[in-house]
Amino acid sequence: MRIWKTLSAAAGMGLLFAWMESLFLQYGLSRRLAAIEYEGMHAVVLFLAVHALTYLFAAFFPPGERGERPRCVVAACLMLFLPVLLIAAAYIPRPFSGILGVAGVLFSAIGAALFIGLWGLFLSTLIPDDVALVFGLSPLVATFIMRVTALSHVLPLILGGPLLSVLLLRLPTEEAAENSQEIIPAGSFPFWRLAVFLFCLYAANGFLLGLIPELFPAPFPRADQVSDWIRTLSALGVAAVFRFYPRAELRSFYKGAFPFIAASLFLLLFSPFQTISRFFMETGLAFLDLYAWLLLIYFASRAGEKRNAVVNGGIFLIILAGAVAHLHLILRGGGVIHGSTDLAVFAIPGICLLLVMLALWDGREVPLRWESAGSPPASLGERRDSHGAGEQEQTFPEENAKEKESEILLRMKLMEFNLTRQETEIVLLLLQGLKDRTICSALYISQNTLKYHLRNIYRKTGSANRLELKEILD
Numbered sequence: 001m002r003i004w005k006t007l008s009a010a011a012g013m014g015l016l017f018a019w020m021e022s023l024f025l026q027y028g029l030s031r032r033l034a035a036i037e038y039e040g041m042h043a044v045v046l047f048l049a050v051h052a053l054t055y056l057f058a059a060f061f062p063p064g065e066r067g068e069r070p071r072c073v074v075a076a077c078l079m080l081f082l083p084v085l086l087i088a089a090a091y092i093p094r095p096f097s098g099i100l101g102v103a104g105v106l107f108s109a110i111g112a113a114l115f116i117g118l119w120g121l122f123l124s125t126l127i128p129d130d131v132a133l134v135f136g137l138s139p140l141v142a143t144f145i146m147r148v149t150a151l152s153h154v155l156p157l158i159l160g161g162p163l164l165s166v167l168l169l170r171l172p173t174e175e176a177a178e179n180s181q182e183i184i185p186a187g188s189f190p191f192w193r194l195a196v197f198l199f200c201l202y203a204a205n206g207f208l209l210g211l212i213p214e215l216f217p218a219p220f221p222r223a224d225q226v227s228d229w230i231r232t233l234s235a236l237g238v239a240a241v242f243r244f245y246p247r248a249e250l251r252s253f254y255k256g257a258f259p260f261i262a263a264s265l266f267l268l269l270f271s272p273f274q275t276i277s278r279f280f281m282e283t284g285l286a287f288l289d290l291y292a293w294l295l296l297i298y299f300a301s302r303a304g305e306k307r308n309a310v311v312n313g314g315i316f317l318i319i320l321a322g323a324v325a326h327l328h329l330i331l332r333g334g335g336v337i338h339g340s341t342d343l344a345v346f347a348i349p350g351i352c353l354l355l356v357m358l359a360l361w362d363g364r365e366v367p368l369r370w371e372s373a374g375s376p377p378a379s380l381g382e383r384r385d386s387h388g389a390g391e392q393e394q395t396f397p398e399e400n401a402k403e404k405e406s407e408i409l410l411r412m413k414l415m416e417f418n419l420t421r422q423e424t425e426i427v428l429l430l431l432q433g434l435k436d437r438t439i440c441s442a443l444y445i446s447q448n449t450l451k452y453h454l455r456n457i458y459r460k461t462g463s464a465n466r467l468e469l470k471e472i473l474d
Contacts, residue, residue, distance in 0.1 A: 006130040006137075012168035013119050013134065014141025019079070019161040020112055022146055023047075026154040029082075029105070036089045036097040046102070047109045048323065054113035055316035062308040068118050072169055075118065076162040078111030083158050113315075115165060120311035122169065124300040127437050128250070129243050129446050131297050135290050136239025139232045191310070194299055198314055199321045201292050205285055206325025208261070230275075234282035238290050246452035249422075250298075250444045253291040260284030292318070298444050413473060417460045423453050430466055431473065 023029050030043045040046070063071050085104035089097040123131050149157045242248045264280035271277060300310040407428070414424050422443070429439045440450055463469040 002130065005126065006133050008168045009119060009122060009126070009130075009134045010137035011141050012165045013116070013138040014145065015157075015161045015165045015168070016112060016115055016119070017138060017142035018145040018149075019157060021142065022149060022154050022157055023082075023108070026146070026149060027158055032086050033098075033101050033105075036086070036101050037094055038098040038101050040098070040102065043105060047105055048319070050106050050109035051113045052316055052319040052323065054110045055117060055312045055319065058114060058117050059309045059312035059316065062305070063121075068121065071114055072118055072166055075111040075114035076166045078107040079115070079162040080159065081111075082108035083155070111162070115162070117308075117312045117315065118169060120297075120300070120315060121307060123297050124307055124311065126297075127441050127447075128294060128298075128444050129440070131294060132239045132242040132290060132446070135293055136236040136243075139235050143229065143232045191299065194295065195313070195317055198292055198296065198317045201288055202318045202321035203325050205288055206322045208281065208285060209325075230279055231282050231286075234279065234286040235289070238283060238286040242290065242294075242446055244448060245446075246448040248446050248449055250291065250294055253287050253294075257284045257287035257291070260287065294444065301441065410473065419457065419460060423457050423460075426450070426453050427457060427469070427473075431470060 024044060024047075029047075033043050082104040085100045085107070089100040089104075092100070123134060126134070145157060238253075242253065260280045261284035264277045264284065267273070267277040267280065296311070296314040300307050300314070303310045410428070410431070411424065414427060419427065425443065426439060429442060434442070436447065436450060440447055443450075445453075458464060458469070461469055461472055463472055
């Protein structure tokens with residue numbers, strides 16, 4: 001059941017990515033608007049502006065008591081309005097034809113944003129391993145679909161993509177809801193810091209992406225990012241590292257991105273093999289991208305009733321940061337500025353943002369702030385209610401004091417076995433009876449990483465399994 005959820009999410013999001021890319025590259029939205037004599041704002045700028053504002057609007061309006069299915073159906077219908085209205089606009093005179101064309105663009109942008117937001121909500125019910133696989137597989141699915149439609153016709157994708165994505169979307173099951181009740185809530189980490197980090201990271205990411213067409217000219221436009229095999233393989237490789245490497249943790253991904261970016265710039269200066277340099281650049285950006293997505297999903301999975309606001313608000317900030325990084329291209333597309341692009345336009349702001357990120361944020365506080373503070377996780381008296389919100393159980397002060405005292409004694413006993421801080425937290429969660437998937441979600445580590453730490457714990461404590469470990473520590 002779990003693997004089918006992961007594959008469904010990867011296929012559904014891949015369909016949406018391919019749908020949006022094909023809308024401009026293969027379906028020729030700008031050309032079709034010009035055919036009905038539309039002379040307003042550039043189609044790409046108009047679509048992205050409405051698309052971003054929809055996330056901001058959706059952040060303040062949760063799906064409601066009926067769940068997410070009605071919003072899913074509405075999103076698919078809005079996406080299908082575009083080809084229908086463009087076809088109808090060809091048979092009516094101006095200015096009504098232009099109005100219908102613009103309405104189609106607006107409806108499709110709103111529908112695509114609602115759909116991606118729903119998939120983001122679905123990802124917040126998965127464990128980190130599965131989220132990483134969706135991150136790596138969805139661009140691969142999009143690339144494959146776009147290659148197939150390029151050989152045949154794009155209209156089946158434009159019409160069938162939203163409908164098929166509706167069928168693939170699976171809302172959280174009862175099993176997922178039960179597992180979410182065991183997840184340890186995040187600490188008092190402020191969301192505004194996450195928002196600032198997402199904006200800075202994706203602004204820097206956008207500036208570095210802007211370097212690629214300048215440094216690595218290609219026969220296809222850079223707007224075709226999803227169908228770019230180098231970018232696709234980089235995302236897939238980074239997801240595989242998080243999924244299968246036994247010591248892959250979220251914080252290491254933040255630090256692991258910068259050596260790849262530095263190696264790319266070094267090879268660009270001293271090596272004639274530009275493909276290798278570009279692959280390193282794309283891999284470093286994929287590390288940062290996966291880190292940001294896992295971080296956003298981490299907070300969303302622990303936000304309870306505010307899960308919708310975290311997902312849609314985070315995606316809005318990501319798009320806003322990308323728009324700032326590509327502002328000169330947007331203005332040029334709208335006819336505001338003219339002329340060639342200066343390399344410094346990309347390099348200087350991107351490098352400055354990266355330096356600011358390195359100076360203010362090293363990844364240690366996210367998501368396990370309680371680790372750096374040396375305090376225990378907030379799970380001793382907290383559990384989620386049926387709606388997913390963290391709720392403090394009613395306990396007497398004497399009981400809280402006894403729990404804290406027993407935990408301090410247990411930590412002191414664990415110090416005798418020379419356990420690392422991460423291993424200590426895993427032992428504490430094991431003794432609470434939490435399952436492996438819950439521990440992975442709580443610490444936001446992969447299952448292979450958990451197995452690696454468990455082997456070290458058993459070796460250091462001289463135990464063979466969890467039962468023996470519990471007997472040793474009792």
